[in-house]
Amino acid sequence: MKAKVNQDICLGSQDCVNACPEVFKMEGDKATVLVAEVPKDVEAKCKAAANGCPAAAISIED
Numbered sequence: 001m002k003a004k005v006n007q008d009i010c011l012g013s014q015d016c017v018n019a020c021p022e023v024f025k026m027e028g029d030k031a032t033v034l035v036a037e038v039p040k041d042v043e044a045k046c047k048a049a050a051n052g053c054p055a056a057a058i059s060i061e062d
């Protein structure tokens with residue numbers, strides 16, 4: 001599974017970083033993805049972070 005942040009619409013709310021710091025981190029006022037492949041053990045957390053993004057800026061690819 002892969003995760004991607006569309007920085008053009010990211011609001012910088014940091015919700016994704018709080019929900020899943022294994023995958024997301026802030027880069028200035030935008031979130032970015034730390035890992036090319038989401039580790040299996042954090043897939044659920046990562047999906048929850050994507051669902052919780054107020055800008056719907058996170059996309060998930062299987």
Ligand code: SF4
Pocket residue numbers: 005009010011012013014015016017030031052053054055056057058
């Ligand atoms: S939750 Fe969404 S809007 Fe907030 S920092 Fe993460 S990607 Fe950006």
